[in-house]
Amino acid sequence: MATLYDVAKLARVSPKTVSRVLNESHLVAEETRQRVLAAIEKLDYHPNAIAASLKRNRANKIGFIIPYGSDFVFQDPNMMEQLRGTHDYVSMVGFELIISAPLHKKDALQEALRLTKNRNVDGVILYPSNGIDQIIKEFRAKNLRYVTLGICYDQQKNNFVEVDQTPGCYLATKYLLSLGHRRIGLLNKPYSFFMFSRDDLLNGYVRALHEAGIEYLPSLVREGNFTFEDGYEKFRSLKEEHPDLTAVICASDPMTYGTIRAIADMGLKTDEIQVVAGDNLPLTQKLFPQLSSITNPSYEQGKQAGKMIVNIINEGTEIPGVTLNTEFVVRNMQAINHRENIIV
Amino acid sequence: MATLYDVAKLARVSPKTVSRVLNESHLVAEETRQRVLAAIEKLDYHPNAIAASLKRNRANKIGFIIPYGSDFVFQDPNMMEQLRGTHDYVSMVGFELIISAPLHKKDALQEALRLTKNRNVDGVILYPSNGIDQIIKEFRAKNLRYVTLGICYDQQKNNFVEVDQTPGCYLATKYLLSLGHRRIGLLNKPYSFFMFSRDDLLNGYVRALHEAGIEYLPSLVREGNFTFEDGYEKFRSLKEEHPDLTAVICASDPMTYGTIRAIADMGLKTDEIQVVAGDNLPLTQKLFPQLSSITNPSYEQGKQAGKMIVNIINEGTEIPGVTLNTEFVVRNMQAINHRENIIV
DNA sequence: TTGAAAGCGCTAACAC
DNA sequence: GTGTTAGCGCTTTCAA
Numbered sequence: 242m243a244t245l246y247d248v249a250k251l252a253r254v255s256p257k258t259v260s261r262v263l264n265e266s267h268l269v270a271e272e273t274r275q276r277v278l279a280a281i282e283k284l285d286y287h288p289n290a291i292a293a294s295l296k297r298n299r300a301n302k303i304g305f306i307i308p309y310g311s312d313f314v315f316q317d318p319n320m321m322e323q324l325r326g327t328h329d330y331v332s333m334v335g336f337e338l339i340i341s342a343p344l345h346k347k348d349a350l351q352e353a354l355r356l357t358k359n360r361n362v363d364g365v366i367l368y369p370s371n372g373i374d375q376i377i378k379e380f381r382a383k384n385l386r387y388v389t390l391g392i393c394y395d396q397q398k399n400n401f402v403e404v405d406q407t408p409g410c411y412l413a414t415k416y417l418l419s420l421g422h423r424r425i426g427l428l429n430k431p432y433s434f435f436m437f438s439r440d441d442l443l444n445g446y447v448r449a450l451h452e453a454g455i456e457y458l459p460s461l462v463r464e465g466n467f468t469f470e471d472g473y474e475k476f477r478s479l480k481e482e483h484p485d486l487t488a489v490i491c492a493s494d495p496m497t498y499g500t501i502r503a504i505a506d507m508g509l510k511t512d513e514i515q516v517v518a519g520d521n522l523p524l525t526q527k528l529f530p531q532l533s534s535i536t537n538p539s540y541e542q543g544k545q546a547g548k549m550i551v552n553i554i555n556e557g558t559e560i561p562g563v564t565l566n567t568e569f570v571v572r573n574m575q576a577i578n579h580r581e582n583i584i585v
Numbered sequence: 586m587a588t589l590y591d592v593a594k595l596a597r598v599s600p601k602t603v604s605r606v607l608n609e610s611h612l613v614a615e616e617t618r619q620r621v622l623a624a625i626e627k628l629d630y631h632p633n634a635i636a637a638s639l640k641r642n643r644a645n646k647i648g649f650i651i652p653y654g655s656d657f658v659f660q661d662p663n664m665m666e667q668l669r670g671t672h673d674y675v676s677m678v679g680f681e682l683i684i685s686a687p688l689h690k691k692d693a694l695q696e697a698l699r700l701t702k703n704r705n706v707d708g709v710i711l712y713p714s715n716g717i718d719q720i721i722k723e724f725r726a727k728n729l730r731y732v733t734l735g736i737c738y739d740q741q742k743n744n745f746v747e748v749d750q751t752p753g754c755y756l757a758t759k760y761l762l763s764l765g766h767r768r769i770g771l772l773n774k775p776y777s778f779f780m781f782s783r784d785d786l787l788n789g790y791v792r793a794l795h796e797a798g799i800e801y802l803p804s805l806v807r808e809g810n811f812t813f814e815d816g817y818e819k820f821r822s823l824k825e826e827h828p829d830l831t832a833v834i835c836a837s838d839p840m841t842y843g844t845i846r847a848i849a850d851m852g853l854k855t856d857e858i859q860v861v862a863g864d865n866l867p868l869t870q871k872l873f874p875q876l877s878s879i880t881n882p883s884y885e886q887g888k889q890a891g892k893m894i895v896n897i898i899n900e901g902t903e904i905p906g907v908t909l910n911t912e913f914v915v916r917n918m919q920a921i922n923h924r925e926n927i928i929v
Numbered sequence: 930t931t932g933a934a935a936g937c938g939c940t941a942a943c944a945c
Numbered sequence: 946g947t948g949t950t951a952g953c954g955c956t957t958t959c960a961a
Binding site: 598599601602612615638640641704 | 946949
């Protein structure tokens with residue numbers, strides 16, 4: 242493999258000039274530049290990124306750390322959307338994306354530290370999981386770069402991109418109330434698994450109920466792990482405990498699928514239970530085009546996190562956190578009630 | 586950040602001894618080793634991976650290159666399964682995984698070359714897409730490391746991990762024939778988009794028909810891009826052209842979803858069309874537990890590809906290609922025909 | 930506008 | 946079992 246010195250020799254210039262052509266080419270005489278470029282072409286020279294990294298003390302890599310054990314990971318569609326957003330942004334500005342999903346959740350944060358201290362990456366994007374407040378303390382103490390996908394502790398002011406689901410859930414609840422529903426379930430997100438600093442879905446739900454003068458029954462709310470299985474189980478137990486349940490709001494699309502499956506398995510008809518989806522993912526829209534949905538800007542969240550980590554790396558300072566909003570999308574419900582088609 | 590020299594100084598040994606403790610610690614006296622480890626601990630020393638890479642001429646990174654433009658990518662569940670398999674293997678043996686999904690498909694292969702020549706990665710995993718035969722030629726000429734997820738040209742003998750869907754599709758077709766179906770559609774995989782070297786699904790399909798003495802009608806076969814949309818469109822046109830169609834085999838699970846949606850939208854009942862899924866993904870099993878399915882060992886394929894690229898990097902030679910098999914899973918069909926529940 | 934020389938942090942020969 | 950030294954391929958003062 243040709244090195245920069247080979248190019249310099251062939252072009253009869255110094256190594257530094259080649260380096261200049263590679264990086265800050267406007268400081269080089271055009272004629273010299275052409276000679277260098279020709280030599281590069283001729284030798285099929287590709288700069289050794291590792292050597293440049295060593296000298297610059299910059300890996301040009303971002304780590305995306307997933308704390309769930311890898312079989313959850315690559316199957317959770319929201320995480321994929323966040324990953325995609327991050328990928329698209331950081332690759333646009335010249336960073337590579339390293340993904341790491343330690344097999345054991347507890348190793349994830351250590352892995353994040355290792356990657357960063359090793360200089361394998363210039364900064365990491367982290368999910369809020371248990372123990373992350375300690376890890377953030379260490380990142381800050383050592384002046385390492387990180388961004389979190391959510392607020393990880395009460396006083397966190399910087400370096401996060403979070404989504405506030407309060408508005409989406411408020412609108413969803415209000416909509417269901419306006420249709421006449423009075424027993425509305427909420428399959429909420431987990432508070433043991435992740436480390437969320439506030440209960441936004443619940444807040445929106447309770448506020449809408451309160452405004453309508455409807456009593457809030459805690460037993461109508463169940464926490465789940467965002468997964469299909471949890472959607473399935475929690476819906477079943479919810480409906481069994483509340484036979485008069487007529488509507489349910491799901492915290493995620495996989496939970497929505499589980500709920501739909503549970504509805505079918507329980508022998509309920511579509512118009513007995515109205516389901517609101519949690520993420521508004523493309524697949525959900527295609528599979529179940531009648532479902533109204535809370536929107537979850539996962540792609541945007543990942544993208545903003547990518548942008549933030551790149552800025553933090555370049556500026557060398559912390560950056561105030563960003564909160565993204567949610568909305569609610571109504572889809573045509575008439576279609577459901579008159580549909581007699583059976584899907585599978 | 587502490588360097589190896591700082592550790593050496595604190596432990597009162599030479600840099601090389603520290604390096605030995607880090608890498609080949611059995612060659613160091615236990616007492617010395619403990620002193621070094623104590624110094625490492627005390628300084629919170631983390632070896633600079635970039636410096637080691639430069640010296641060793643080894644990045645310890647694998648590139649996973651996705652050639653579809655990133656919005657296809659992180660949404661195709663099979664690709665995610667392959668990625669997961671690769672991730673799990675390579676991270677187990679100490680490699681980092683870099684994923685790259687150039688926004689334009691045509692850039693993907695150049696990106697693969699760039700990453701490798703730059704030394705950003707030690708080797709790449711590639712999908713068979715148009716023009717890949719040329720790229721492979723260049724990889725081989727320059728002695729660069731690659732593995733392909735499928736056979737990319739007729740004479741390819743090495744460095745691939747492919748899946749042969751002939752058996753799975755043969756069994757699926759045979760099964761449908763045994764149930765009395767005579768007009769069986771095949772929503773086949775694409776041949777313009779990827780670069781597959783053989784038409785395995787079609788082979789299995791035709792063989793089963795032939796053995797049963799049933800005529801093979803080319804118009805019962807449609808190519809699709811593995812996507813929901815293609816499943817939807819192709820099924821519609823298939824059924825419109827062949828009103829006597831009673832069963833269909835889908836090349837992928839997203840196509841299966843599209844087909845199911847089309848069936849619902851066309852006002853057909855479940856027992857009028859029997860659908861065979863293409864991948865047997867967990868989500869499909871959960872959403873549509875009644876569907877029989879061809880199995881697609883995507884995770885295993887990704888894992889094997891990871892294993893192969895690591896071996897190729899370590900051995901420095903090419904490795905004979907591997908072909909993975911497919912099967913067919915029958916699920917309880919009675920449940921379908923008697924089910925009157927409506928899913929959404 | 931260009932070049933000479935030092936050095937990023939580690940590892941590999943080769944000595945002892 | 947341990948140390949000395951050179952050098953991976955680049956960038957960066959500093960000088961010309």
